[in-house]
Amino acid sequence: MLKTMKIKAVLASLAIIPLSFLAPTGNAQAGLVATQWFFGNWDCFIDGRPAKMQWLVVDDPQTQCNGNVCSTTSGVKVVGRFSDNGSAWVPLAQRYVRGTDFGIRYQGREQDNWFLRYDSRVKTANGWTTWRGNRYPLQCRKV
Secondary structure (H helix, E strand, O other), X not given: OHHHHHHHHHXXXXXXXXXXXXXXXXXXXXXXXXXOOOOEEEEEEEOOEEEEEEXXXXXXXXXXXXXXXXXXXXXXEEEEEEEEOOOOOEXXXXXXXXXOEEEEEEOOOOOEEEEEEEEOOOOEEEEEEEEOOEEEEEEEEEO
């Protein structure tokens, strides 16, 4: 009896949504987000060393429960990561985007702020990183 009541409560909380409103599964939902110039894969040089940077839009489902009834909503978020000279990937966070200026937060062991400015004519971004109070050049080219 209790199991039947729980099933009925879950079914009552579900909305019927026309199939045309449903987004496909996987990263296809990310395609609904406005594109930014920094999205995608980048080949970089950090203080002359080769590096890679990625900015991706990924699914970010959120689940909330009220007692035994749970609902999940779908959303997306932007995630960044950086690999210096083939090392392990380190998370990056978006600080701000103002036109072609991009503030980045390096989230490795020694967190710091980075900066890039994009030149759409040549599809490159130039700026700097900081480490232990010193600035180092950062140049990236869209792959």
